[in-house]
Amino acid sequence: MPVLVLAEHDLGLLSPATARLVGAVCELGAVDLLVLGEGVDQVALDGARLLGVNRVLVGQGADLAAGLPDSIVPLLAGLAPQYTYIVAAAAAAGRDLMPRLAAKLDLMPITDVVSIQAPNRFVRPIYAGNALQTVVSDQKQNLLTLRASAFRPAGFGDAAPIEPLPHAPVASAARIIAAHRTESDSPDLSTAQIVVGGGVSVGSAEGFKLIEQLAITLGAAVGATRAAVDAGYAPNDWQVGQTGKIIAPDLYIAVGISGALQHLAGIQGAKRIIAINSDPEAPLSKMADAVLVGDLFTIVPALIAELDRLGVKR
Ligand SMILES: Cc1cc2nc3c(=O)[nH]c(=O)nc-3n(C[C@H](O)[C@H](O)[C@H](O)COP(=O)(O)OP(=O)(O)OC[C@H]3O[C@@H](n4cnc5c(N)ncnc54)[C@H](O)[C@@H]3O)c2cc1C
Numbered sequence: 001m002p003v004l005v006l007a008e009h010d011l012g013l014l015s016p017a018t019a020r021l022v023g024a025v026c027e028l029g030a031v032d033l034l035v036l037g038e039g040v041d042q043v044a045l046d047g048a049r050l051l052g053v054n055r056v057l058v059g060q061g062a063d064l065a066a067g068l069p070d071s072i073v074p075l076l077a078g079l080a081p082q083y084t085y086i087v088a089a090a091a092a093a094g095r096d097l098m099p100r101l102a103a104k105l106d107l108m109p110i111t112d113v114v115s116i117q118a119p120n121r122f123v124r125p126i127y128a129g130n131a132l133q134t135v136v137s138d139q140k141q142n143l144l145t146l147r148a149s150a151f152r153p154a155g156f157g158d159a160a161p162i163e164p165l166p167h168a169p170v171a172s173a174a175r176i177i178a179a180h181r182t183e184s185d186s187p188d189l190s191t192a193q194i195v196v197g198g199g200v201s202v203g204s205a206e207g208f209k210l211i212e213q214l215a216i217t218l219g220a221a222v223g224a225t226r227a228a229v230d231a232g233y234a235p236n237d238w239q240v241g242q243t244g245k246i247i248a249p250d251l252y253i254a255v256g257i258s259g260a261l262q263h264l265a266g267i268q269g270a271k272r273i274i275a276i277n278s279d280p281e282a283p284l285s286k287m288a289d290a291v292l293v294g295d296l297f298t299i300v301p302a303l304i305a306e307l308d309r310l311g312v313k314r
Helices: 016-025 041-048 069-082 092-105 205-218 226-230 283-287 296-310
Strands: 003-006 031-037 053-060 085-089 110-113 115-118 121-126 131-136 142-146 162-164 194-198 221-224 251-255 272-277 290-293
Touching: 003 016, 003 069, 003 092, 016 031, 016 085, 016 142, 031 041, 031 069, 041 053, 041 162, 069 085, 069 092, 085 092, 092 142, 194 205, 205 221, 205 251, 205 296, 221 226, 272 283, 272 296
Parallel strands: 003 031, 003 085, 031 053, 053 162, 085 142, 110 142, 194 221, 194 251, 251 272, 272 290
Antiparallel strands: 110 121, 115 121, 121 131
C-alpha cells in the first residue's frame, strides 16, 4: 500500500523529524518521500538515503518554497490517487495542509498519531494528552499527521532514485512577509534526546542563560514553560506543552517547573524526568524519576561544575 511522506526541512537541511516519519510508516508500504521548496537538492539527497524510502519526488519552485497550502494542497490532491496513505508531521505545515487536503478529498484526517498498531488502527492523544484514543479507519485512503517524537527514526542506507515532480504553479493571495527565527546551535526540540526545560522561576532572560548553559554541556535542546515564554524569558518556539511543542526525549531535566497539566501534556513521551525544584510537593517533583530539591540558582551551577569536573560533554 503506497505511502507518500511529506518531508520536513528548513534552511536547506532535512529535519530529523522526517527520518522518524519514514521509520513510523515504512511497514505500511513503499514510501515515496515528497520534497517541496526551492534549493532543496541536498534535502532530496539526504532523504533518498533513508531506509524505507522507495523514491524521492522533488517539486521545486517559488510557489512551493513559501510553504503556503494554497499552492501545496492542489499538488498533493493531484498525487493522492496513487497513495493509500499521505503522511505529514504534526507540526505547523502538516496541521495546516492536512485538513484542507482532507476537505478536498472528502476524507477524515487522523491527526497527532503517536502509535500505528495496524494498517487501519491508529492511537492519538485527546483531552490535552490525558487520554489516548484508538481510531479504526475504514477509509480507503488515510491522511495522517504523526507526532514525530513518538517514533524511532529510520536509519540510512543506499540512495533511492530522485525524480523531479513537474507541477503547474498555483498563485496564492497570501505571501510570507518575514520569517522570525531563533538562532540556535542546539538540537531540534521536538526530536532531541535530552531536553533541559526552564520555568518562570529563572526570573529573567539573563537567568535563562543558566538553562542554556546546562543544555550546551549536555548537548540538549532548550525548552520553556508558557509562563517563562509569556514573561519574555524565552522565545515562543521553545514552549513545551499543550499549546507548545510536544517532546519525547530520553531525558527531560525540568528546572523550576511546577508541572501544570498544560505543561505535562507536552512531555508525556519523556522516558526519564529529573526535576530541580525548591518544592518537593510540586506535581512535577512527584512524578519525576529523580528530584533535586533546592534553589535552582545553587543546584544548576553546581551540576554544570560537576559535569565539567567529570569531563562530561556531549
Ligand atoms: C489554555 C492554556 C494553555 C497552556 N499551555 C501551556 C503550555 O503549552 N505549556 C506550559 O508550560 N504551560 C501552559 N499553560 C500554562 C500552565 O497552566 C502553567 O501556568 C505554566 O506551565 C506554569 O509554568 P511554570 O512552571 O514556569 O511556573 P509556576 O507554575 O509558577 O511554577 C514555578 C515553579 O518553580 C519552583 N521554583 C520557584 N523558585 C525556584 C527556585 N529558585 N529554585 C527551584 N525551583 C523554584 C516553584 O516551586 C514552582 O514549582 C497553559 C495554560 C492555559 C490556560
